[in-house]
Amino acid sequence: MQAHTHTPAIIFGHHIRYVVPLFQRPYVWNQDDQWQPLWDDVRTLTERLLDAPQPVYGAPPVPPHFLGAIVLDQQITPSGFIAARHIIDGQQRLTTLQLLLDAAQWVVEQHGADIDAQALKTLVLNDSTLTKHADHVFKVWPTDRDQDAFRAVMDNTVQLPPDPATSKIVQAHEFFVDQITEWADVTGDAAKVGARLNALVRALRDHLKIVAIDLEPGDNAQVIFETLNHRGSPLLAADLIKNLIFQLAQAEGADVHYLYNTYWKPLDSDYWRQLVAQGRRRRPRIDLFLNHWLTMKLLRGVAGDRVFTDFRDHVFTHRPAIADLLAELAADAQVYQQMENLAPDSIEGVFHYRVIRALDSAVVSPFLLWILRWSATDMPAQQRTKAITALESWIVRRALTRATAKDLNRMILDLLRALDNDGPARAGDTVETVLATQQAESRYWPDDRTLHRVLETQPIYKILTRPRMRMLLEALENSLRGPLGEGQACPRNLTVEHVMPQAWREHWGADIDGDHNATAERDQLVHTLGNLTLVNGKLNPTLSNRPWTDDDTATRGLAGGGKRAYLLRHSQLKLNAILVVQHEATWTEHDIRERTSKLVHRIASIWPRPAGAVRPQQPTSADATDDLVIHNDDDENEGATVASHTGKYRSLWRWLRQQSGNDISLSFAQVEQILDGPLPPSARNHLPHWYGYDGTALGRAIRDAGWKATHVNLIDEHVTFVQVSG
Structure with missing residues (x-):
């Protein structure tokens, strides 16, 4: 130089x-x-x-x-x-x-x-x-x-x-x-x-x-x-990649103008350079595409700051023909662009909306790109549908049951490797088999019992983000309207509404006034699935905290009808039509629980799980957060500190009796695995429920086992058990 x-x-x-x-x-x-x-x-x-x-x-x-x-x-x-x-x-x-x-x-x-x-x-x-x-x-x-x-x-x-x-x-x-x-x-x-x-x-x-x-x-x-x-x-990663490809093409004596105009020119449009969200970051769309394309191609994770270097290493290692490489990139770029414009009522469009957008799981994009790049000849429609619906069910069920997502990126890579090995002709069978045979807690496909245990007791409105909550209710509404593609889909611009309002004390509290336990229970139930629905944005403020019936509304001196009447007149959703028809006079805690159970049954049918899918491995006390193992030994082998415990938390008492060490940290979900059932709502809202007071059965079970609960975190839902000396 x-x-x-x-x-x-x-x-x-x-x-x-x-x-x-x-x-x-x-x-x-x-x-x-x-x-x-x-x-x-x-x-x-x-x-x-x-x-x-x-x-x-x-x-x-x-x-x-x-x-x-x-x-x-x-x-x-x-x-x-x-x-x-x-x-x-x-x-x-x-x-x-x-x-x-x-x-x-x-x-x-x-x-x-x-x-x-x-x-x-x-x-x-x-x-x-x-x-x-x-x-x-x-x-x-x-x-x-x-x-x-x-x-x-x-x-x-x-x-x-x-x-x-x-x-x-x-x-x-x-x-x-x-x-x-x-x-x-x-x-x-x-x-x-x-x-x-x-x-x-x-x-x-x-x-x-x-x-x-x-x-x-x-x-x-x-x-x-x-x-x-x-x-x-x-420079974008795409700029460096583009320069590399055409420098190599020029060195080979290829027709650079033809290659550029035929394959790369569309990628220089403003559409591809637009910044799009990826978690908390914003990156140019073309760099995201190349990142996902490389992940799919190399069958390994590609860091965002290594897109160009990994691409360059791939080219120098495998020496693909530049024209073939450009043709493949251009074809997959068209597929990637179509991913954002899929028919909203198609299997692929619903997957993109629910998983990539609502659940914010862009890490699955390489999987969807791999599935969509094949023609119907290479991948039969039935196999494509099976692959997409299986992964959607696996991801949604894990999200709804609050299972960890820390291993999702590795799970997607394992799926891509399996798909690459088996080929597109049996893609659906491959995906379902891989997912159904996962036993690790970080990869287990939650069963119907887990769905019921979590969704029937948890304040899901507080747990799920608004996009996830809205997506769940939209899916329920669509399932009531009929199979995908056969009816008008639920609008995606609605807001989540509590049937019994969050501020229920204003017009809904006369029946339990002064009853502390009933008040705590209602505070928990108003955020459960059975008390939630969808309404349009204009209707939501109107509904507000008004009573359920017209008579109650008039008795309290409020203008207009009750919440039920507003839903009946102004909402066209089947969720709300069923709600108002089946509950003319009252809307109570019993109604909430009953509707929750019915909706969870419907959720299980929307996102089915293969009957042969395995249950997860469960951790030992040596590593309680990863490997929860529950033993069911006979009582006579349990030691002599306490001969027996007959309370409803006996399974937790038994499990603690079998543990060694000085302390064990568990999530509330892991405690529920040991109990083989849900914790009471008060255990998630009141610290004293965990301690050894005479009025708490959970606290007595822990105390009788020779342990005590410490560091109970109601926000993160985590507890540490410490063994009592002597």
């Missing part, structure tokens, strides 16, 4: 073309990050020139301003053509500089001296009489996506694109014209305007400095492109 520091007058002062290779990214610089800072620097430099005294012989009046570096690759130019260099790095910088120079030239031509305007014109246009092609008049020539806009702003005789607001090239040029016009104060004194514009011309031509690095024969342009420190808008 040869590096030299040049001014714009030297870089652009002779007949030259700096060409952005077709495969580089489009122009992406913006006002806040690049245009405004550049103009601020140029304006400050110009004002220093205006204020500077006459220069001492041999010394510049003000220090120059450094703009950064560019890397150029000399191209073989046929005789009679203007010399050309490819911009390996720095195309954003050179393009912006040309836009600034041309904007300044236009303002100077309108309001300054002719000699100054001509001095800038030689830096933006070649002599048209020496060019073989009309576009060779431009000193810089961008990639194809930006050429129409660049041609329009750099040549005042060309009409602007139909929608200039969408072109950053047009926006940048207009920004610089506006800034220069305002700064020069063109409506003021002509002599002052001329002096200011003359200083600007001198600053732009002679007081900006750029390091130009010219590659020599044998220099690896791709390596240099990757390792240079980029100043400005950071």
